[in-house]
Amino acid sequence: MSWWSELRRRLRGGPEPIVLPELPPPPTGEEILGSVDAVRRRVAGTVPPAVAARVDRIGRTVADMVPRLDRLGLGSQQAHTVVATATSYLPEAVDAYLRLPRDFADRRVVADGKTSLMLLVDQLDLLSATLTKISDAVSRQDANALIAHGAFLQEKFASSPLTTPPGGNP
């Protein structure tokens, strides 16, 4: 609210404006990548290779997606998924696993006949598959723009089949 409208409100005796709640700013590209890197460092050398490889893969997809996030537009659920995977879903899954004693996590069945390690691998696979799907969708969208541009150029510059070459005989 500007000082001018604030002054007018006071002169008119209008109601106190509601204080807008402070919303956290969106994480920057560096923050997103930093979050994934932090997870990578935490798992380095402490987890089975199956987990490290999956974390790496997710990290690569995120790094690939970050510069293209604006392609998804404002209020995109998919952009949210990419950001939240890097800053929340991935770290929380990995940290929950890391909190467990190694022996317990890798050997003890905890749910549906699966160990914590197997549950984590399932979760990482789901995240990875989701990210790949989103990445594909963005690429397809970009490809569509190219197709559309081609159609526009075609429309604008293609000559009519009835056009006769200049200087030629009809």
Place this chain on the structure above:
Amino acid sequence: MTDQPGAAAAAQPLSPPEEADAFLALEAPAPMQVVATTQAPAMAPKVDPAMVPALTEKADGYVAKLMQADAKSPEFAAQADSVRTMGDEDIRRAAAVSNRLLQTPVREVKEGGLSESSTVGQSLLALRRQVEELDPSEASVGKKLLGFLPFGEKMTDYFRRYESSQKQLDAIVRALYNGQDELRKDNAALNLEKRNLWDTMGRLNQYIFMAERIDTRLSASLAELDATDPERARALREDVLFYVRQKHQDLLTQLAVSIQGYLATDIIIKNNLELIKGVDRATTTTLSALRTAVIVAQALANQKLVLDQITALNSTTSNLIAATSKMLAQNSADIHEQAASATVGIEELQQAFTNIYATLDSISAFKVKALDTMAQTIGVLETETAKASDYLDRTRRSERAELEGGALDVDGLDLNNRR
């Protein structure tokens, strides 16, 4: 987006946002009713029929041993103790879980999705303010845009507002998505608690079954004993039957409290689901209003809104629109006429804003109702937990049972009937 990005498609502006269907009403679940202890066993998970013979055998075996033991012998004392400690561990576990669950409605009201201080509450508040600022019918626009001559400076200024509020809108929508995530995480955790509590309630019900069985068998035996050895019958009544019945009552009370906790959890889960739905609706109506604004600005003011982020959403289509108007300009076609015949106008934009308000209002109405039922639920829970505290004191006094395990534990019955 159309499938044929060609000249034919280019002549078509974006289709207007779908009409608000028969409006989504968010429903607050009914407040919780008191669960009477007598109803509890019928509401809790049933005793597995496969377990019945084992449980019966255990109870009968216990009564048989008791009847054989000398009233003064240490064995008799041990048997009598078994009843006092029967199921204590499960009662304590159920109490811990249900106490935690009973706290959730209070926490929910204070800092859950329903509270103003939650992520969802804060972002919805911010959304309403932001929407009011952009509302084309708001007095703050200066003059109403409805019926206002198009192509004026005011119109251009009005649409410029979208560009300046882009960042804030983006932050709001992000915060709403984060809030939804929080609600979903809460629900996942609550569902897990519910499953644990369900298992514990099943075990409590098994103990209740045994307590009833021991009561029946012991009462029958005591009736016979009254004739032959009234002294021993009196001792058994005082030292065993009394505790069997007390334990039965304790188990029933804890089961009823557990059911309350279970039902309270259900209410919160349902509330969260409704809020998730409401937030979904709030984001989609907001985004569709923004998209409408982009189109209207383009059509009426020939103003290309630099809402990068919104236009990116539909980049192909909006590129086509831009391309079309460029071509029209080059061909010196009457762009004004084109714009006037556009199917999307200020009225549609107004309607899009009405949809957002309707959504925000329905969420507010839901919150008021949900908070009200939650308050009633908390009232019910408070009286119930007070009732349950007596017997919890009793179980705490016999904590050594935790270490020893009583003769009447149902543990392992389903596996190998080891005791």
